[in-house]
Amino acid sequence: MNTKVSIAGVELKNPITVASGTFGSGMEYDEFVDLNLLGAVTTKGVANVPWPGNPTPRVAETYGGMMNAIGLQNPGIDTFVKRDIPFLKEKDTKIIVNVCGKSTEDYLDVVERLGDEPVDLLEINVSCPNVKEGGIAFGQDPKALYDITKAIKAKAKQPIIMKLSPNVTDITEMAKAAEAAGSDALSLINTLTGMKIDIKRRAFAVANKTAGVSGPAIHPIAVRMVYQVANAVKLPIIGMGGVMNTEDALEMIMAGATAVAVGTANFHNPYATVEIIKGIEEYMQANGVDDINTLIGCVK
């Protein structure tokens, strides 16, 4: 039975990784799950310098999901390279570093710093809805996305994965722009911009006013977008958005995702990733599937 998949020439032992920002760099979940079992660990977004993030409250629960506006708080690339990469290097898993920035130069700074690090893939966050400058600004305009993808691709030593926002009219347009500019793979979807009002306090539930909605409530939207993008471009896709269990992950794969990231589920069940990996194997066994790759995009 083969569970190996390949993203831009990087082989993952199974299709399961984590969604950026829900898992730190894996240290906090190391005591719950054996990180060696994961196909890859995708880190929280890292910028060229430390970012303080947004005011609190930064999260709220919504029906069948949650919303967050952390604001990409991160310790900056210097600390990340010294602390997080050596930790992950000890694990038998692939390393996907999520890169964020406020300007093209910020992104390039980080990408160049990572050039000589033992990192397998770079996921470029151009879709965070919670930071004013940069981030989403690149992810909602095909021309801006094309330009930044092209600039990053020219400097990156590792394959790049552009992470797409669902907060657009037509996500396939964005996917095509990233593909045309040389992106090696795509991640989708980032969170959906939402708002929640606390009627007791008569105030926004999250200090940032708007926040990114995630969790099982958005899963059908993510599956639809993965399907659309898989049928619009040739790039491998890391599918994410409300994956809680094996069934959700297999839906993503059958819609066209080569790998699947587990995000909000980690907060509900710290063992979610390894349970899904086991569940996929059981599904394959029970259904006579010899190679996971035969399931990718099998529903047309």
Add this chain to the structure above:
Amino acid sequence: MGKIKMEAKIIRQDEIATDIYSMVIQAPEIASQAVPGQFIDLYSADGSKLLPRPISLCEIDRAAGTLRIVYRIAGKGTKEFSMLTSDHTITILGPLGNGFTKKDKKAILIGGGIGIPPMLQLAKELTCEKSIVLGFRDEEFLSEEFEPYGTVYKSSDNGTIGVKGTVMDAIREYGIEGTEIYACGPTPMLRAIQSYALEHGIEAQLSLEERMACGVGACLACVCKSKEIDDHSQVKNKRVCKDGPVFYAEEVEL
């Protein structure tokens, strides 16, 4: 042993004041390692409510392998917990966070509102001389359980219980003295204690509250402002769930 997610059997649950519940659960693996000031995450059985509810430990019985939590109904999650009875189980994760550091100094324990419960286990474990100051809105709960462990002083918003006013008013009115403050309660109370402690040069350990998601330090939702650049975040943010919830007064900005 480390943090454990487990299915805990509910031993008993009682409403001890309006919307305030006391729940005792069987969780020997967590009880054996928990310390006062730590908390556990409780999970709803309803899949539409995804995030765990962090609730501090009120009592830890290591011999019996039980934990007691005392919580207020704050929303749909805690409402659901309040309906559980002794034939139910609940999924929990713990122990989480860092508890109070027990000092052999004359202590003032201060609890405000739903910040009172975590002070009970601390009161039981501290062997030094201690004053216990409890602040209520308008309804008393749990205070008699503190009686065996020290002199109990009270305050309430409307003056029906103890001194009218805040815990700080009670401290001034009764001339309560000590060299180590342990406190848990609403932020305005902690802020007043913080400035009192810093002004008088008294060491104070403050237990903070913030909206959380993961509970284990990964998601960076529940940060508080720190005075100095924090080693983990590289900015002036500390994680309440992982670096706290107990901080020294001089470490944090409230």
